Amino acid sequence: MSARLVDIFFILMGLALGPILKFLYGLYGFFINLLSYKPIDLKARFGNWAVVTGCTDGIGKEYVKLLAKQKMNIVLISRNIDKLNATKAELEKIYPDIETIIIKTDFSTGRKVIDDIRVHLKDVPVAILVNNVGVITEYPMYFGEMSESDLWDTININIGATMSLTHLVINQMKKRGNGAIVNLSSASEMMPLPLMSIYSASKIFIRYFSDSLREEYSSHGITVQCLSPFYINTKMINFSKKFSKAYYFVPDPETYARHALKTLGRLNSTTGFWLHDILKFFSLMIPTRMLRSKVGFLINKIYRNDYFNLHEKQTQAWKS
Ligand SMILES: NC(=O)c1ccc[n+]([C@@H]2O[C@H](COP(=O)([O-])OP(=O)(O)OC[C@H]3O[C@@H](n4cnc5c(N)ncnc54)[C@H](OP(=O)(O)O)[C@@H]3O)[C@@H](O)[C@H]2O)c1
Numbered sequence: 001m002s003a004r005l006v007d008i009f010f011i012l013m014g015l016a017l018g019p020i021l022k023f024l025y026g027l028y029g030f031f032i033n034l035l036s037y038k039p040i041d042l043k044a045r046f047g048n049w050a051v052v053t054g055c056t057d058g059i060g061k062e063y064v065k066l067l068a069k070q071k072m073n074i075v076l077i078s079r080n081i082d083k084l085n086a087t088k089a090e091l092e093k094i095y096p097d098i099e100t101i102i103i104k105t106d107f108s109t110g111r112k113v114i115d116d117i118r119v120h121l122k123d124v125p126v127a128i129l130v131n132n133v134g135v136i137t138e139y140p141m142y143f144g145e146m147s148e149s150d151l152w153d154t155i156n157i158n159i160g161a162t163m164s165l166t167h168l169v170i171n172q173m174k175k176r177g178n179g180a181i182v183n184l185s186s187a188s189e190m191m192p193l194p195l196m197s198i199y200s201a202s203k204i205f206i207r208y209f210s211d212s213l214r215e216e217y218s219s220h221g222i223t224v225q226c227l228s229p230f231y232i233n234t235k236m237i238n239f240s241k242k243f244s245k246a247y248y249f250v251p252d253p254e255t256y257a258r259h260a261l262k263t264l265g266r267l268n269s270t271t272g273f274w275l276h277d278i279l280k281f282f283s284l285m286i287p288t289r290m291l292r293s294k295v296g297f298l299i300n301k302i303y304r305n306d307y308f309n310l311h312e313k314q315t316q317a318w319k320s
Pocket residue numbers: 053054055056057058059060077078079080083105106107108132133134135157184185186187228229230231232233234235236237253
């Protein structure tokens with residue numbers, strides 16, 4: 001057979017097998033998500049210290065509680081000192097044997113915060129880094145409606161924090177030949193998402209970054225996990241009341257974190273929640289990214305209108 005025919009044969013095989021392999025991996029992930037009833041012993045597998053960004057609310061706060069339950073010491077990084085102190089007190093009350101370190105940081109201010117974090121982490125052997133911090137606009141917005149600071153805050157928080165903190169710990173993990181990095185992407189990485197343009201672009205960055213990092217460092221014993229959930233009922237998605245009506249598919253952060261943490265060390269790439277695997281399956285039935293993008297645009301217009309209706313009602317209530 002000529003080389004040209006061999007190329008064509010493998011391209012055709014790739015076209016046929018690619019979707020099948022993708023489907024099988026999806027199915028495997030679904031069953032891991034559905035069936036794993038206990039997280040692995042994270043302390044035994046990775047070490048004593050976990051660092052969690054954006055840990056005073058939502059998913060990050062639930063991760064911190066679950067990691068503490070596994071008797072891990074925790075570095076808490078977030079922007080509000082009162083909420084940080086409250087989270088620390090809450091942890092220490094339930095788990096008096098663990099150590100906690102607080103780092104008050106506003107990631108929106110960009111690169112300069114890393115020097116302070118570096119000083120705090122100087123003697124901490126970081127076993128697990130959860131790059132959780134992330135923001136979205138107050139409601140689904142057209143690009144031109146975003147303020148200049150909205151733009152840079154999203155880049156600094158959603159991309160800059162993950163990139164810099166990973167850079168801070170990767171070499172010590174490599175030296176020890178052990179460690180885990182958990183990066184919070186989002187299902188919005190599956191397509192360009194109008195009305196959440198910068199957010200979804202920041203999340204595809206997290207996907208590509210995570211996948212590249214895994215290739216570079218898995219042979220050094222480092223696990224890189226990328227989580228891509230659909231909606232979770234946290235303050236981030238306050239813009240629409242529709243989410244609370246779909247509560248099976250929009251879990252509370254405690255339910256989500258409990259499921260997602262069980263996948264650490266078992267799945268490198270997952271939504272983290274079996275019902276979100278089902279949503280992902282149906283979303284991928286829409287054949288191209290551009291079509292998914294159009295559907296996403298329509299759905300975001302609904303959420304946007306919901307936000308305006310809600311706020312109109314609130315404004316009227318205040319007036320009366
Ligand atoms: N919720 C969802 O539907 C959803 C879906 C897919 C992916 N995700 C991703 O999951 C991650 C967590 O989301 P979430 O819903 O749990 O968010 P959340 O409830 O809004 O909590 C975000 C956390 O980050 C902190 N934070 C915000 N801005 C910060 C800044 N500039 N510097 C330092 N800390 C800051 C917040 O502190 P304060 O307590 O002071 O606000 C809070 O602790 C994000 O990366 C998000 O993109 C969320």
